[in-house]
Amino acid sequence: MAHYQHRGAVPPKRHTQHRDPEGNLYYEELMGEEGFSSDSSLLYHRNIPSAIADARVWDLGDFATTPNHPLVPRHLTLHDLFTDEAAEGGLQAGVDVVTGRRLVLGNADVRLCYVVADTPSPYYRNGIGDECVYLERGGARVETVFGSFVVGEGDYMIIPRATTHRWVPLVEGDPGYVEPLRAYCIEANSHLGPPKRYLSRFGQLLEHAPYCERDLRLPEGPLLAEHVGADADQPTDVYIKHRGTGEHASGGMVGTIHTYPFHPFDVVGWDGCLYPYVLNIADFEPITGRVHQPPPVHQVWEGTNFVVCNFVPRKVDYHPLSIPVPYYHSNVDSDEIMFYVAGDYEARKGSGIGLGSISVHPGGHAHGPQPGATEASIGVEYFDETAVMVDTFRPLELGEAGAAVDDGEYARSWVRGLAGGRPRQDPPGQDEVFSTS
Missing domain, CATH: 2.60.120.10 (Jelly Rolls)
Structure with missing residues (x-):
């Protein structure tokens, strides 16, 4: 959305020289939507963002789908997922928000996934579309190339396509921990944002919109490049979800792991109108x-x-x-x-x-x-x-x-249910008609 932001060190004029204290050039990256004709941001990296040292397959798991046939309404009990009676707390351990999410429903436009996580995720970017992650319960720190967020119950986090980020759930013993992180992940095959009828022709949220810019939480500084320290030059894996077919595809997607010869959070400054943000449902x-x-x-x-x-x-x-x-x-x-x-x-x-x-x-x-x-x-x-x-x-x-x-x-x-005050009975012979098989 067109809500200009500026973080860290950027040059006075775009596409001009921007150097570190030793005189080395920073590398400018334009991250933009719709082929240079929609919102964008300029990010300034310490390293060349195109440099990858290695690439290998990421097995995404099972993202295949089954038609709702015969056509019936259904009730899905998400809290029955990720359970483990033998585990402490009754939940599976070692699950992260990125690789652990499971597909609930999907089509060619959107995938609805669910995850209960207790482990930091790998660094990740979705190369297919924007993500909207709703936090049902629990909390996390979300680190991105644009800065970081602290998110909790009721937060929607909007993450633009190709944003490198990772999820670090709060766990027992952390300040602010209440219960495990439960996340409902809406993965678009497109961009995602406020409805057009809520926006002026210049992108401002209008008076009749049920929320406004004041309700949005933006990336918090300082940029993580200032805190990477000894890890700055360490090879780092970034998990990428992208379109594809063939042996390793599931649901029209494939996964790749890029190994970078440096830490991906090397951005020293950025500005523009494209970045992740958070809205709490209570707002x-x-x-x-x-x-x-x-x-x-x-x-x-x-x-x-x-x-x-x-x-x-x-x-x-x-x-x-x-x-x-x-x-x-x-x-x-x-x-x-x-x-x-x-x-x-x-x-x-x-x-x-x-x-x-x-x-x-x-x-x-x-x-x-x-x-x-x-x-x-x-x-x-x-x-x-x-x-x-x-x-x-x-x-x-x-x-x-x-x-x-x-x-x-x-x-x-x-x-x-009740009809005319009398209990209704199930029709005979209907035991198998609602099976998904």
């Missing part, structure tokens, strides 16, 4: 009305062929005859993926959905409140709920993690 100001408002009022980000919305605690509809929960709706152009992260989601009561759940409501299926939720919501004035929703305009398929934690029951939840 999103909800838009409400007399009657139920449609999902676009909850939008926070957009990418190519998908949008990200969030539902936050808020006062609800104040028409005297209002029904606060959503009406039944058919998203004829999109799949709707809701990740429930906090509070008590009124519309899904009785469905089995709880914290850490994902609901999958595919295009072609009319969905809405569970039986009884509409009646129970009448007269309610406030919803205490936090959820992150991704709507895609091409069908999503199940990743290996999504298939592993599909409860297989959610599609029956509307039939199981």
